[in-house]
Amino acid sequence: MSYTPFKPNTLGLIQLTDIDLREIAPFIDWVFFFMAWRMSGKYEGIETACDCESCKVGWLQQFLPEERPKAEEALKLYKDAQEMLRRFLDEKIVRVNASFGIFEGFANDDDIFIQSDQQLFTIPTLRQQHPATDGFCYSLADFVAPENDYVGVFATTIQGVEAFAESYEKDDDVYNSILAKTLSDRLAEAAAEWLHYKVRREYWGYAADENLTIKEMLKTQYSGIRPAVGYPSLPDQSIIFALDPILKFNEIGIKLTENGAMFPNASVCGLYFAHPKSKYFMIGKIDENQFKDYARRSGKSPDVLHKWMAANL
Numbered sequence: 001m002s003y004t005p006f007k008p009n010t011l012g013l014i015q016l017t018d019i020d021l022r023e024i025a026p027f028i029d030w031v032f033f034f035m036a037w038r039m040s041g042k043y044e045g046i047e048t049a050c051d052c053e054s055c056k057v058g059w060l061q062q063f064l065p066e067e068r069p070k071a072e073e074a075l076k077l078y079k080d081a082q083e084m085l086r087r088f089l090d091e092k093i094v095r096v097n098a099s100f101g102i103f104e105g106f107a108n109d110d111d112i113f114i115q116s117d118q119q120l121f122t123i124p125t126l127r128q129q130h131p132a133t134d135g136f137c138y139s140l141a142d143f144v145a146p147e148n149d150y151v152g153v154f155a156t157t158i159q160g161v162e163a164f165a166e167s168y169e170k171d172d173d174v175y176n177s178i179l180a181k182t183l184s185d186r187l188a189e190a191a192a193e194w195l196h197y198k199v200r201r202e203y204w205g206y207a208a209d210e211n212l213t214i215k216e217m218l219k220t221q222y223s224g225i226r227p228a229v230g231y232p233s234l235p236d237q238s239i240i241f242a243l244d245p246i247l248k249f250n251e252i253g254i255k256l257t258e259n260g261a262m263f264p265n266a267s268v269c270g271l272y273f274a275h276p277k278s279k280y281f282m283i284g285k286i287d288e289n290q291f292k293d294y295a296r297r298s299g300k301s302p303d304v305l306h307k308w309m310a311a312n313l
Contacts, residue, residue: 005149006206006274013101013116014203015252019191021089024096027190027197029218033081034074036182041067043074051079081183084176094184095159096191097252102204102272105151107144111297112271114151116246123151123242123271124297126235126283126312129290140233143225143275152199152272153246154226155262156191158184159253162264184266192268193217196226199272206274225278228270229260232282237261238300238308240269260308286312 034043049059056075063071088094104115112123127139144151161184168177193214200207200222207223216222227233229240237260244256247269255263262269286294291313295302306313 003145003275003277005145006204008102008150008203009205010203011102011104011150013099013246013248015100015248016098016195017095017252019096019098019194021085021094021096021187024187024190024194025085025089026214027193027217028186029189029193030078030186031218032189033182033186034077036185037077039070039074039077041070041074043071043078046075046078049075077179080176080179084179084183088183093164094161094187095253096156096187097159098154098156098191098195099247099249099252100152100154100195100199100203100272101246102150102152102199103246104149105144106147106149107141108146110139110141112141112144112151114153114246119245121242121246122297123239124236124294126286126290126294128281128283129286130284132281138233138279138281140227140271140273143273143278150204150274152204152226152274153243153270154192154195154199154272155243155247155249155252155254155267155269156188156195157252157254157262157264157268158188158191158266159264161266181265184264188266188268192226192228192270196222196224196272200224204272204274220280223276224272224274225280226270226272227280228268231270232284233280234270235283235312236294236298236305236308238298238305243269283312 045059049056060068060071106113110125110127112125114121125140128137131137161180165177165180197217201210210222212221230237240256240260254267292302295305
C-alpha cells in the first residue's frame with residue numbers, strides 16, 4: 001500500500017495540561033456511556049429532553065410503550081451525568097491532560113520504528129491470520145512506509161476523579177461513585193477524539209480541510225486511525241512500556257502498573273496513522289509460529305509474553 005507520506009506541521013512531543021473541559025465534553029460518545037451501565041439501545045436526541053415536562057414527554061413518545069421505562073431510566077442517568085459534568089467544570093474537580101507527538105518513522109515487515117530523542121523505538125505488531133472482508137490480512141505496519149514516513153503517538157488522561165469518587169464511597173454512595181468513574185472514562189476517550197481532530201487538522205495537518213460533525217467523527221468517518229493499546233488491532237498491552245519513554249507519561253500524571261495498566265484508569269494511549277487507506281481491524285487468534293516470531297521481535301520470552309497475549313492464542 002504505497003503512498004506519499006504527509007510531512008507534519010509540527011514534529012516532536014507536545015504536552016497539554018488542564019485542557020478546557022468545555023472543549024472536551026461535546027466529544028463524549030454517550031452510546032458507550034450507556035453501555036458501561038449495561039443500558040443497550042439508542043437514545044437519539046436525549047439532549048433535547050430538558051427539564052420541562054413537555055420536552056420529556058415529547059422525547060419519550062418516540063419509543064414503544066414497553067421501551068419507555070428503560071428510556072426514562074436512561075434520561076435520568078443522562079441528567080445526573082450532565083449535573084456531574086457541571087460540577088467537574090464549576091468546582092474544577094478534574095483536569096484533562098494530554099501528551100502526543102508526530103515523529104519520523106518507518107516500517108520493516110511487521111515492525112514499526114519511531115525516532116524520538118535520538119533513539120529508535122520498536123513497536124512490534126501482529127498480522128491477521130484470517131482475512132478481513134476485503135480479503136487482506138492486515139498489520140498496522142502496513143500503514144507505514146518502509147522509509148521517510150511519520151508515526152504519531154498519544155495519551156490522554158483525566159486527573160482528580162479518584163479522590164472525588166472516594167468521597168462518595170465514604171458516604172456509601174455507590175451510585176455517584178460509579179457515575180464519576182464511568183463519566184471520567186468517557187471523558188478520557190472524548191479527549192482522545194478531540195485531540196485526534198486537532199492532530200488531523202492542525203498538528204499533523206494531513207486533513208486540514210476536514211469538515212466533519214462530531215457525530216460523524218464518532219462514527220470514524222475521518223481519514224487515518226488512532227488504535228489504542230489493548231484494542232483489537234493492537235492487543236498486546238505490554239506495548240505501553242515501549243510508548244512510555246516517548247510520551248513521558250509521568251509528566252502528565254500517568255503511572256503504569258507492572259501489568260501495563262494506566263493510573264488513573266481514565267486514561268487512553270495509542271498510535272496515530274495518516275495513511276489514507278488505514279482502517280480499524282481485529283487481529284483475532286494467532287498461531288504458534290506467529291506468536292514465537294512476535295516474541296522474538298518484541299525481545300520477550302514466550303513464557304513472559306504469553307500472559308500478555310492469552311486472549312489471542
